[in-house]
Amino acid sequence: MKRGVDDLALFGGHAEFDQTLLVGRPSTGDRTKLYERLDRALDNGRLTGGGMLVREFEDRIAHMAGTRHCIAVCNATAALEVIIRAQNLHGEIIIPSMTFIATAHAVRYMGATPVFADIDPVTGTIDPDHVETLITPHTTAIIGVHLWGQPCDVDRLADIAHRHNLTLIYDAAHGIGCSHGPTPIGGFGHAEVFSFNATKVVNSFEGGAIVTNDDDFALRVRQAHNFGFIAPGLIGGLGTNAKMSEASGAMGLTSLDVFDEVVAHNKAGYDLYRDLLAGLPGLTVHAYDPRHRNNFQYVVVKVDQDHAGLHRDVLLDVLRAENVYALMYFSPACHQLEPYRSEHPVTLPHTERLAEQVIALPTGPATTSSDIHRVCEIVRFAIEHSAEIAAQWQDNQPETAEQLVSSHGEA
Template identity: 50%
Template sequence: MKDSSELAILGGTPAFTNQLYVGRPNIGDRSAFMGRVNDILDRRWLTNNGICVQEFERRLEALLGVKHCIAMCNATVALEITIRALGMTGEVIVPSFTFVATPHSLQWQQITPVFCDIDPETHSIDPRRVESLITPRTTGIIGVHLWGKPCAIEALTEIAHRRNLRMLFDAAHAFGCSHNGRMIGSFGDAEVFSFHATKFFNTFEGGAVATNDDELAARIRLMKNFGFAGYDTVVYIGTNGKMSEISAAMGLTSLEHLEEFIAINRRNYAAYASGLADLPGVRLVPLEGTDRYNYQYVVIEINEQAAGIHRDALLQALHAENIMARRYFYPGCHRMEPYRSYFPNAGLLLPETELLVQRVLSLPTGTAVTEEDIINICAIIRLVLENGVKVAKVLA
């Protein structure tokens, strides 16, 4: 274990030779995956709703308990297509504390994202603030399930039903999670998942739309394939959102290791909880109760006043040790272009978001991180906080 003079930020040697990342891809059984790849090559059917994609969709539907799960090339395109299929126009209410793809999927289609503040306890959109943002131009709400924790599903859905709005959930973080015993994927008009390489469950690149609405599913299937309803028959405007066979093969292989990946994430989360316990100014985002979580993200909040150091100083100190922690979702979508130009005063209406983007830190986890790594990471965090004045002086 290091002492203060050995911290890399103070001139010592980094604790880790290789960098530890928040989202280094999980890899399942390579031989099983390569077997599927060889089958794909033998069939010479590489895309256009092949056998692997069809099987992948069936298995997702069974896992999520939904009537329809439509595989896509990525979650951003899945959001764009679903938004259009739902008939959203005008304005849609979204959190600013999310990945920028969420508002981009609206703005890309000339729909105005109206940023709503978050609940500081859950980090998700605050339904108590949604109602005041509804105007005659509002057509929908997008709730985001952050860190694998469901957002306020019932409250948001009630508002949407009462105000005749579409209800879409961005479930990019929440694959394999549940809410009140029901799997995420079956709520709202539809839910969109991300299977990007950085997610604990990946298809290289990919995503999916889950819904129990037959008509909506039919529209999405048309729209993801240029509007083709049969050979040489186009009946709807569409684009290319199809998942390839190679991505579906990775998805099928990852599904076979889903519980293993979650178990490792759970172990890592518990190790962080133990290592960071009673550390002043550090709050580990809780994952409690009987619901199912994927433990994909280990997220802490740094209270500068109590910790004696700003989150960004801790971040730099960790990076110096090759611990590649991340600031999610800094600086908030409302402070990114084009939104900061469109809505220069948005921050005045988002005080909790403004505070949270200065405090949140996501720590390395996944199959590439060991319990011993986590013990060392926690010890370094503790040491940095104990020497906050020295670290701040060096950085200044």
């Protein structure tokens, strides 16, 4: 319990948490089941390349996503790259800038140019109106991102893609178990990509999946993610190695076993954050549209400095000093990062405003309701003492390069 500003760890007080509270602490599920699965894989000797665990994982993901096909891959970035190549996407690909850098890098890495669209200021997902203004004769595709598990405006994007004859892909890295209305995320556009990175609601250590209802495309992707093999010894075309291993399959299945529990835990945590942080000036817990299912893996608060009295970065520093390792998902936005900001400078007002405000707070099975109470107490304390904290934070900032140069010059 902080009594005064000097009790904050940032200003020399004792940190609230002895052990760091993390945003992406993995949910590992039942270890006995994991070890049993690993034993089976080790016993039968098939460790990758079409093993039984990966096949079972693919079936379960396809079922959740409501798609005919699922191809498990080593991570979602590779999945995007495989799709871009398999679909021969080149030229310009329109994507949101409010996403993890992987979305932009996958496009660029495959030799196409990411063109950044602004977002809907309410949801943070790609703005279809802006997308339409960015289409040129060089545009080949749109990649929407279901940010924090919220569906993009899938109907409008489908209409735009159809009218302009563009491929529509979704980066659904955050989207497993989420939906657009009653329809699960997974079957929209030409294909969708999930991430099962350790920090995700379903984790396979590292991993991802491509889901689609297009039979021919699924076949091409399955070949492309395995060196282009059509059959043993027979190569049908260009490919890479983006296969998921059986160890990842074992972890993915074990994580899926507890998916419902983890989401229920996340939802309870989200509700608690929302209730405990209600009414604080300039601070909003991002609201998820109840018409769509969410997995509540991301609890995002937005700090509006004009009303909160302190900048997001100050609150972040306060929290981190207390051993609450909050993250900025996603800040800076992609167009503010290299190589994009030097090569194609653009201004995206809604994206920039959101990127300046976001903080993702700890969630997942390792975060207890008692932790959330304590985190919220710190946040409440910080907002209630914002003027004093902001002033002291400013005083503690290292001198800027110019100040250092001029003070050294004066000396």
